[in-house]
Amino acid sequence: MSDQTATAAIDIRETSKIYGRDRESGVVALDQVSLAIRDNEFFTLLGPSGCGKTTLLRLIAGFEQPTHGEILLFGQHLEGLPPYKRPVNTVFQHYALFPHMTVAENISFGLEMLDTPATQISSTVKEVLGLVQMEHLANRKTDQLSGGQQQRVALARALAPKPKVLLLDEPLSALDFKLRKEMQVELKRLQNETGITFIFVTHDQEEALTMSDRVAVMRDGLILQVGNPRDIYDRPAKRFVADFIGDINILKGRILSKNGAQAMVKLNAGYQGTAGLPAETDSLGDEVSIAIRPEQLSFASGAGPEHLSGSIQHISYFGSGFDYEIVMPTGETIMLQLQNRGAGDHAYAVGDQARIAISENSMQILAD
Amino acid sequence: MADIATTAPRKIIKGIDLKYQPGFSQITWFCIVVLYAPIAVLVLFSFNENRSVTVWTQFSLDWYAKAWENEGIQHAALVSLEVAFVAMVISTILATMAALVTTRTPPYRGMNIAVAVINQPLMVPEVVTAVATLIFFAIIKQATGISGIGYLIAAHTAFCIPFAYMPIRARLEDMDLSLEQAAADLYAPPFKVFRRVTLPLLMPGILAGAMLAFIVSLDDVIITLFVAGPGETTLPLYILGQIRRGVTPEINAVSTVFLGISVILVTFIFLFGKDKK
Amino acid sequence: MSDQPSANIQLSSSAVAEEKRLRNTRLGLLAPGILTIFCIGIMPLSIVLVYSFLEPGDFGGVSWVLSFDAYVQLLFEEDIFDETLSFTTDYLQIFLRSVSLGLFTTIACLLVGFPTAYFIATQPPARRNAWLFLITIPFWTNLLIRTYAMLLILRDQGIINLALIEIGLIDRAIPLLYTDFAVCLGLVYAYLPFMVLPIFASLEKLDFRLVEASYDLYATRFKVLKRIIIPLAKPGIAAGCILVLIPSLGAFITPALLGGGKSLMIGNLIELQFGQARNWPFGSAIALVLMVLVMLSLMTYLRYGTTRKGAPGHG
Numbered sequence: 022m023s024d025q026t027a028t029a030a031i032d033i034r035e036t037s038k039i040y041g042r043d044r045e046s047g048v049v050a051l052d053q054v055s056l057a058i059r060d061n062e063f064f065t066l067l068g069p070s071g072c073g074k075t076t077l078l079r080l081i082a083g084f085e086q087p088t089h090g091e092i093l094l095f096g097q098h099l100e101g102l103p104p105y106k107r108p109v110n111t112v113f114q115h116y117a118l119f120p121h122m123t124v125a126e127n128i129s130f131g132l133e134m135l136d137t138p139a140t141q142i143s144s145t146v147k148e149v150l151g152l153v154q155m156e157h158l159a160n161r162k163t164d165q166l167s168g169g170q171q172q173r174v175a176l177a178r179a180l181a182p183k184p185k186v187l188l189l190d191e192p193l194s195a196l197d198f199k200l201r202k203e204m205q206v207e208l209k210r211l212q213n214e215t216g217i218t219f220i221f222v223t224h225d226q227e228e229a230l231t232m233s234d235r236v237a238v239m240r241d242g243l244i245l246q247v248g249n250p251r252d253i254y255d256r257p258a259k260r261f262v263a264d265f266i267g268d269i270n271i272l273k274g275r276i277l278s279k280n281g282a283q284a285m286v287k288l289n290a291g292y293q294g295t296a297g298l299p300a301e302t303d304s305l306g307d308e309v310s311i312a313i314r315p316e317q318l319s320f321a322s323g324a325g326p327e328h329l330s331g332s333i334q335h336i337s338y339f340g341s342g343f344d345y346e347i348v349m350p351t352g353e354t355i356m357l358q359l360q361n362r363g364a365g366d367h368a369y370a371v372g373d374q375a376r377i378a379i380s381e382n383s384m385q386i387l388a389d
Numbered sequence: 390m391a392d393i394a395t396t397a398p399r400k401i402i403k404g405i406d407l408k409y410q411p412g413f414s415q416i417t418w419f420c421i422v423v424l425y426a427p428i429a430v431l432v433l434f435s436f437n438e439n440r441s442v443t444v445w446t447q448f449s450l451d452w453y454a455k456a457w458e459n460e461g462i463q464h465a466a467l468v469s470l471e472v473a474f475v476a477m478v479i480s481t482i483l484a485t486m487a488a489l490v491t492t493r494t495p496p497y498r499g500m501n502i503a504v505a506v507i508n509q510p511l512m513v514p515e516v517v518t519a520v521a522t523l524i525f526f527a528i529i530k531q532a533t534g535i536s537g538i539g540y541l542i543a544a545h546t547a548f549c550i551p552f553a554y555m556p557i558r559a560r561l562e563d564m565d566l567s568l569e570q571a572a573a574d575l576y577a578p579p580f581k582v583f584r585r586v587t588l589p590l591l592m593p594g595i596l597a598g599a600m601l602a603f604i605v606s607l608d609d610v611i612i613t614l615f616v617a618g619p620g621e622t623t624l625p626l627y628i629l630g631q632i633r634r635g636v637t638p639e640i641n642a643v644s645t646v647f648l649g650i651s652v653i654l655v656t657f658i659f660l661f662g663k664d665k666k
Numbered sequence: 667m668s669d670q671p672s673a674n675i676q677l678s679s680s681a682v683a684e685e686k687r688l689r690n691t692r693l694g695l696l697a698p699g700i701l702t703i704f705c706i707g708i709m710p711l712s713i714v715l716v717y718s719f720l721e722p723g724d725f726g727g728v729s730w731v732l733s734f735d736a737y738v739q740l741l742f743e744e745d746i747f748d749e750t751l752s753f754t755t756d757y758l759q760i761f762l763r764s765v766s767l768g769l770f771t772t773i774a775c776l777l778v779g780f781p782t783a784y785f786i787a788t789q790p791p792a793r794r795n796a797w798l799f800l801i802t803i804p805f806w807t808n809l810l811i812r813t814y815a816m817l818l819i820l821r822d823q824g825i826i827n828l829a830l831i832e833i834g835l836i837d838r839a840i841p842l843l844y845t846d847f848a849v850c851l852g853l854v855y856a857y858l859p860f861m862v863l864p865i866f867a868s869l870e871k872l873d874f875r876l877v878e879a880s881y882d883l884y885a886t887r888f889k890v891l892k893r894i895i896i897p898l899a900k901p902g903i904a905a906g907c908i909l910v911l912i913p914s915l916g917a918f919i920t921p922a923l924l925g926g927g928k929s930l931m932i933g934n935l936i937e938l939q940f941g942q943a944r945n946w947p948f949g950s951a952i953a954l955v956l957m958v959l960v961m962l963s964l965m966t967y968l969r970y971g972t973t974r975k976g977a978p979g980h981g
Binding site for chain 3: 408409410411412413414416417419420421423424425426427428430431434483484486487489490491497503506507509510512513514515516517518520521522523524525527528543544546547548550551601604607608610611614615625628629632636640644647648651652654655656658659
Binding site: 082083084103109115117118120121130134 | 565567568570571572573574575576577578581585586589590
């Protein structure tokens, strides 16, 4: 699927949102952000609170106007258009269901505003209720529903007018753990069935990795990296991305030679091997930071190669496995994660000398 | 160190005792009794058969009948109702408009001044407002030659606005902006958002505000005293005149009816103004 | 972060249009209400100011001749025959009475109102609403009628005197009416709910875990009251005081009914000038003095009863 031929569902160009009189004293919520979201994509905006993800969503929805920049929907400019003129619908974080209307009335609201004929409204409402499996609650008042049910109604309401893009503002944050997991699967299914572009906002990195086709990691009004979940996880471009998503080890080393997207590196701790290069290599100095995921490390068996060594400082048990904190002679600390596989894994104790192996191709050079 | 435990007796109080303060409940009961006792006496003696307002003879509704037939009272009641009704409608509409724009919004230039102006009638003693309004209207009457009950209604509308404003604003602040955003997101232009979402949810507040405005207008004495022209005697003005002439049970009867209406209206306000969460 | 000069933002045209629309909507919706109050409430006050510097007209109203007579009259009396001015305290007494009655009333309301508000605020929710309802009714009941009811009680033939005679404490009725005492009592009766409700609002939000913590630290009930509860209720107390003081200063009905001609307050004095005495400039001058007193009270309230930003804050 090439970007050049298909028009982006949402194209954000050099967009900024600044609150206040000027750059100095104001709050920069978004800083010249550019992004192209594809049609029929489940796209997630991921980042900590204050990173600008919700602001970006609100700009697409039309609740705010950008200070600079352009936002296009399938090539059509959205700036200046109020929300009721944009074929884009939102699922709000706290659902925002109309308390004085029933479930069916909530769902039909958008269609009514679009002057849809009554017969078509009732058939669409039925169809959409079926989609979220809420047919039996059509005439219930919304304040009598549970959290999960309200969420489904909010979804149905936003889907009924068949928008070109659906925006979801942390819709699962108010649900308990089990319900969340269920809804994640539901949402993914819905996106597949309807073919509508979903733009999903969350601060939960696990959620982002589970559901998305692509993820944009944001921080302080900037987009740090865009890619599919595997790329983001295995090949983080920046320290923040590596750190924000999952656990990470960051070691210092030097680049010996480069070869396309890869480089030969030598860690200060001794090991020499191949590592991935980030897209921007200009800012790389002599010493670079290299990221390795804890599950890519293992204890070297007697015969296998030893890449790193150190002494075990701390062991944590988390149910499905162990985390080992190991201090190396360079002073750096690394984390090694082992899933429970057999009795043999309990052989290590605090204070033991450990010999560690690194999986092939699992090292990644960070751009900062 | 050991002294602390022995000198100050430790009073660990759980539950409602935590909030107990000695004597406060007695003062409260006293307060309620004192507030209601005079009213109770007034009401009681409106049912007294004999003319005295202190010696009880027997139960009678005569005074009510007399009051009912009294033309002065009839006229005054009509004037009061007419003025109160019109003032209520206009002030509630204006208050609603003002509340929509001064609530649930980040502060903008002039907002604080606007709110201060809206609340101004509450901050100035009624006498002063009465004087100012009287003089102002006198000037206009002289300049234009127009007279009539419109002036009284205008004066009432002005001081009713802040009273209608309060409950409307309170209700509005409880309403989440995201509901209106959702409506806009679902293709409703601003006027439809107001009509289909804001207004229905705001209605309890508007009703409470309207009733408050109504009561306040009905009850007003000072401003009406200064501004009302001949033939524009409202019920309170009539009662005031009667009291100055002497105490009679007829006054008690009219007062009791007035009180009854107030109580009914306050009950409604209480029911509507309560949080519906 | 991109490096940009700190010039003012050049807004995109959509942002500008949005701001303009918002401004126009605001103006449109605010204007009628604000204009009404301004025209009828605020602007006429300036006319009062002007009128106080004029001379009384022959048949009421004013004649447009500049004069300071109104203000002079506040302090000085003109001898009819030789037109000399002599200092008089007649009006000063009335002002003094108004201020002292206002202060007494406020203090009395505070002493009774605070415990009442506290008690109601610490009731369980169901009962609390019942109490609130009870307190609210007098608040919205006609002041004239309530004062009349007080009149009935205080009269020579009223309940109090009758009861006292009945018990045998006195032989003849004590003239309770038409005294400063009666007026003060009437004012307290009139404005007590104005004190209770704001204090209640403040106390309702009180976090009683703070009280619990204080008890845990060996405080007595009285100390807790003095050092924790009252300071935290300060915004409500201040609001209650100002809501009682201002109407008391300008009271009219209560002194008219309960004070007779003997216990005049500023409000009565003003009414006289626009009624029998037909001296509009003088009435205006008195009204302005009253406004000054009110302003002073408001400024004191803003200074001591609220936080620096002008909003009622925590003590």
